[in-house]
Amino acid sequence: MTRLVIIGAGGHGKVIADTASCTHRWSEIVFLDDRYTQGLTQTSVWSVIGNSNAYRPLLQSDDAVLIGIGNNTIREKILHEMMSLQLHVPHLIHPSAYVSNTVQIGAGTVIFAQAAINVDAQIGKGCIINTSASVDHDCVLDDFCHISPGAHLAGGTKIGARSWVGVGAVTKQLVEIGDDCMVGAGAAVVQNVYNESIVMGVPARMKS
Numbered sequence: 001m002t003r004l005v006i007i008g009a010g011g012h013g014k015v016i017a018d019t020a021s022c023t024h025r026w027s028e029i030v031f032l033d034d035r036y037t038q039g040l041t042q043t044s045v046w047s048v049i050g051n052s053n054a055y056r057p058l059l060q061s062d063d064a065v066l067i068g069i070g071n072n073t074i075r076e077k078i079l080h081e082m083m084s085l086q087l088h089v090p091h092l093i094h095p096s097a098y099v100s101n102t103v104q105i106g107a108g109t110v111i112f113a114q115a116a117i118n119v120d121a122q123i124g125k126g127c128i129i130n131t132s133a134s135v136d137h138d139c140v141l142d143d144f145c146h147i148s149p150g151a152h153l154a155g156g157t158k159i160g161a162r163s164w165v166g167v168g169a170v171t172k173q174l175v176e177i178g179d180d181c182m183v184g185a186g187a188a189v190v191q192n193v194y195n196e197s198i199v200m201g202v203p204a205r206m207k208s
């Protein structure tokens with residue numbers, strides 16, 4: 001078993017740590033966080049061992065690394081740094097999640113408790129499938145997107161890179177959401193959404 005180092009000790013990082021501890025895959029779980037320099041040495045039951053900006057001397061070659069940062073663009077930047085250093089970036093699945101054996105999952109993607117991912121879905125790198133979200137058959141999620149708690153993607157939905165589907169939002173089957181989009185909490189997306197759009201409401205419309 002190796003050590004898991006999580007970069008970012010905020011709420012999302014803690015859910016990663018909690019999920020990781022449920023898997024019993026890691027000998028130790030520790031955090032790096034910018035607030036270490038202000039005296040943060042503990043978050044919940046886990047130690048913060050250093051500053052995330054000075055990670056290089058703190059990381060061991062056999063560590064596994066995950067990024068505990070909810071912002072999709074920042075998570076992308078840091079994950080790419082980690083991968084360029086040839087560090088092991090696993091994916092993480094909570095034991096209570098259902099993930100079909102046919103699903104493809106990229107490095108650094110995390111799938112939290114009670115999520116369900118159905119047959120032939122494809123999920124890119126560094127994605128977050130949050131608590132109780134569902135991603136149905138044949139969905140394609142590009143890298144670094146975030147499906148918030150309780151959001152449901154119907155079959156064949158496509159989500160572009162770095163897009164964020166808000167808590168409790170839903171999509172109609174085969175809808176395509178572009179890159180860098182924001183789908184508001186509780187929205188029902190029934191039409192395609194262009195890149196960099198913010199949509200909200202039922203049915204979802206562009207934010208004016």
Ligand SMILES: CC(=O)SCCNC(=O)CCNC(=O)[C@H](O)C(C)(C)COP(=O)(O)OP(=O)(O)OC[C@H]1O[C@@H](n2cnc3c(N)ncnc32)[C@H](O)[C@@H]1OP(=O)(O)O
Pocket residue numbers: 130148149165166167182183184185186187198199200201
């Ligand atoms: C584990 C976790 O916690 S994961 C985190 C999950 N978080 C989320 O899902 C948050 C999703 N974010 C939202 O829904 C946001 O409200 C957004 C992105 C849609 C809009 O945010 P902002 O641009 O800051 O909009 P703002 O809060 O200023 O509201 C603007 C107007 O839109 C309305 N509005 C905001 N969000 C929504 C929404 N989801 N649905 C319908 N209307 C909304 C507001 O009531 C307001 O209306 P008004 O002008 O009539 O008063």
